[in-house]
Amino acid sequence: MKKIVALIVLLCTMSYGQQTTFQEGDLIFQNLQCGPLCDAINEVTFGYEGLNFNHIGMVIEHDGSLQVIEATWPVVCITPLDQFLSKTPETMYLGRLLPKYQKMIPAAKAFAIQQVGVPYDDNYLYANDKYYCSELIYDAFKTANKNKEFFPLYPMTYRSKYTGQPFPVWVEYFEKRGQVIPEGALGCNPAGMSLSKKITIVGPIVQ
Numbered sequence: 431m432k433k434i435v436a437l438i439v440l441l442c443t444m445s446y447g448q449q450t451t452f453q454e455g456d457l458i459f460q461n462l463q464c465g466p467l468c469d470a471i472n473e474v475t476f477g478y479e480g481l482n483f484n485h486i487g488m489v490i491e492h493d494g495s496l497q498v499i500e501a502t503w504p505v506v507c508i509t510p511l512d513q514f515l516s517k518t519p520e521t522m523y524l525g526r527l528l529p530k531y532q533k534m535i536p537a538a539k540a541f542a543i544q545q546v547g548v549p550y551d552d553n554y555l556y557a558n559d560k561y562y563c564s565e566l567i568y569d570a571f572k573t574a575n576k577n578k579e580f581f582p583l584y585p586m587t588y589r590s591k592y593t594g595q596p597f598p599v600w601v602e603y604f605e606k607r608g609q610v611i612p613e614g615a616l617g618c619n620p621a622g623m624s625l626s627k628k629i630t631i632v633g634p635i636v637q
Contacts, residue, residue: 431544435582436626437520439452439466440631444630448636449636450524450633450635450636451637452496452506452511452525453491453538454489454490454491454496454512454526454535454539455488455489455490455527455535456488456489456524456525456526456632457486457487457488457489457490457524457525457526457527457536457567457623457629458486458487458489458498458514458515458522458525458635459477459478459483459485459486459522459523459524459525459620459621459623459624460483460484460485460486460487460517460519460522460525460620461481461483461485461499461519461520461521461523462484462485462517462518462519462520462543463519463520466482466599467603468484468485469599470588470597470600470634471484471538471565471619471621472484472589472621473590473591473592473597473599474587474588474589474590474591474597474600475619475621475622476591476592476621476622476625477620477622477624477625478523478621478624478625478631479489479504481521481523481621481622481624482520482521482621483523483624484589484619484621485500485502485517485519485563485620486500486563486564486567486623487499487500487509487514488500488538488539488542488562488567488570488619488621488636489511490508490539490542490543492508492543495510495524496511497510498510498511498514499539499542499543499546499549499563499566500514500562500563500566501545501548501551501562501565502550502567503550503552503627504550505545505546505547505548505549506542506545506546506548506550506561506566506588507547508543508546508595509544509554509632510569512616513523514558515548515558515635515637521633522634522635523631523632523633523634523635524631524632524633524635525623525624525629525630525631525632526629526630526632527628527629527630528628528629528630531580533627534571534574534575534580535574536574537563537573537574538567538570538571538573538574539570541569541570541573541574542566542567542570543549545561545569548560548561549561550562551565552607552613553607553609553612554586555612555615555617556583556615556616556617556618562582562597564619564622564623565617565618565619567618567623567627568580568581568583568588568618568619568623581618581626581628582618582622582626583617583618584614584616584617584618585614585615585616586613586614586615586617586619587613587614588600588604588611588612589613593627596611596613618620
């Protein structure tokens, strides 16, 4: 019995820390350290197992290598995988579509690539000819799903999940843009997508 336990411990030790293997269509969830705005996103969203995620990108095969397509400032772009992974995230997890949905990946990829160069959506409003990170993923898979919703939209909030009050960073953010806080407007976010039952969270990414 002791030998069996020792073997299990050894196998677990060997597997722990193995470098993550990526495949096309994988979703990378990151909790970036980008100052007040990243903190503000975390303040109002809920992620997988209570984790914070404020950015998302999709792995694609492009120009002979695995890269990541993402909506980030200033425009939608394709980023080398190693560069995307080196954004100094505090937390980084891998999500993978369930096998029955993976046939949608080519169409989602094609749509996302067509959006390269589209401006970043710093107004956080759905369907305004700009894209924030999760909005790009939402539309890519909606298109791949014959224009039927794949990931859900839900009423967005800019209130602290701890106090229930409008979070000051968001108040200031929208005031600077002369924009009414879009409280309750339909939208999506990386943390919310990490909760989808259409994906499996493979686990934390090990480099």
